[in-house]
Structure formats: C-alpha cells, structure tokens
Amino acid sequence: SPTPLTLLGTGDMGTALARAWLAAGHPVTVWNRTPARAEPLAAEGAVVAASAAEAVAAGRLVIACLLDDASVGETLADAELSGRDLVNLTTGTPGEGRSRAAWAEARGARFLDAGIMAVPPMIGDPASGAYVFYSGSAELFEEHQTTLAVPAATRYVGTDPGFAALHDVALLSGMYGMFAGITHAFALLRGEDIAPKEFAPLLVSWLNAMAPAALETADKLVSGDYAKDVVSNLAMQVAGSATLLRTAGEQGVSTELLTPFLRLMERRLAAGHGDEDTTGLVGMLTAATG
C-alpha cells in the first residue's frame, strides 16, 4: 500500500506535490506556517497537523518544501528527527545542502537533498518532463524512490548532499545566460518595424541549434585539448564580436549584458589561445575566484 508521508510547506509547490501524492493514494499529513494555506488540502484528504513537530511525529518519511534553507531550520527546530527520513525539496546552495545533511544526521535522521526542475503546473504530469535531482543518502533514496517518483521523475546524482543543488543551480545559471541573450536580442529590435512574434520563433530555433555547443565544451574539458576540431575559433569570434558591439551602438542598446563574456574571450585570445574555442573561459572563471 502507498507509503504515508509528511509534507512541511503547502505553498505553490508544496500544494502541487501534496495533490500528486493524494491522487496516488498516499496518506499525507501536511503542515504550513499559515494554516489557511493548508486547508484546501484537508478537503482533498490530507491530515493537517497543528505544529511542525506534530507533523514530523506522524510518520517516518518527512518532506520539506519551504522557502529557503533558513525556514527549514526554523520549522524543524523543535521536531524529533531521530529515526526519520528527511527529504529536503527546498531550493538551496550546495553548501546549505551539505550543512543541512550534517545537521539532520546529528539528530538521527537520514537525509536527502533535492532540486526541483519544474514549475508547479508540471507536477504530477508524467508528460511534462518535470524531474527532481536528489543527492545524499543512497539508502533513503532507494527505499523511497517509488514514492518520490509520484510527483515528478527522479534523478539521483550522488551521495554528496550538495550535488542536487549544484546540478540545479548550474542548469539555472546556464538558463540565465540564455535569458540575457534573449533580452539583448529583443532590445536590438525595439522601435524597428520587425514584429517580435515573427522574430521569436527564429530566435528559439537558433538557440536550439546552438545549445549542443555544451556537448563540445564537455568533450574538450574531458580531453584537455581545447584546439582540436574547433568549428569557430576564438580569433574569429573576437573579430566578429566587434560587429555585435557596433550594432548595439547603432541601435542605442546598452552592451552591459554582452560585454562580460566578450571581455573574457578577448583576454583568452590575448593570452595566445586564438585557435581554441570558448572552453578555456571555464578555467578563467574559476581562477578568478581562487
């Protein structure tokens, strides 16, 4: 029979998760700091606990989906965690995942950190492509994998409790680079007689065509040879990027989103790496912070 579970936090994401588990027949105990936000779930069959400690006492599998790591610490401060399996679906940093794991283990719990790669409407819909990164206790993951897979597909990325957050944040960071490019592209067109809705599909297919560059970067990071099989070398890219800057100037568009990356390419070229692609920039970023 479906495993009973406790869910702390019935915000937008927590509510979507609770609904998926309830629909699959799991007995669900919920708690939310603002009780009114848990009430709709009571009507759908969840038991609403009066306190977080009471919710944690209800069963072994405890899932937290709160605002941030600090709210997890606050919520669980008075809870008896000994013998519990704590799964943290709250977004955090790798460091927060690691220290929360040590904190939970010191209280006698097994711990799994997680990063949700979905928005609430995707939860509980197997066709949505939603999935969740998990890292930390392999035993906990194996034991509860079927239950965890109810709201979204699971992807276990290792025993280091920081790895789920690291995967999550690395994907989101790549996404913000893309958002920056989209923002700059539309700024270039602003005020011109080019329909945004006609341009957008062109931008989407161009970005899709360019995205596999990540696979080439990975190949080069592994081989260590950044100049092998280079399609667009840095010397050519730096020369070409002057056109991007002049165009921004002509259109009256700020280059603040564009220049940080172009400056890195110029520095790598100046250091004598004009025959490589952009893979060498990865090491420049880590060298800059030690």
Ligand code: NDP
């Ligand atoms: P909401 O803002 O809808 O909900 C936040 C939840 O955290 C509420 O239950 C809130 O309680 C609770 N909370 C905040 N501060 C505290 C505190 N100090 N003590 C106890 N409870 C607290 O956010 P979501 O539900 O959308 O997000 C929850 C987690 O899921 C976040 O870590 C978020 O990053 C992650 N996530 C969300 C996604 C999304 O698209 N929504 C996508 C991927 C991950 P109260 O109702 O009392 O304020």
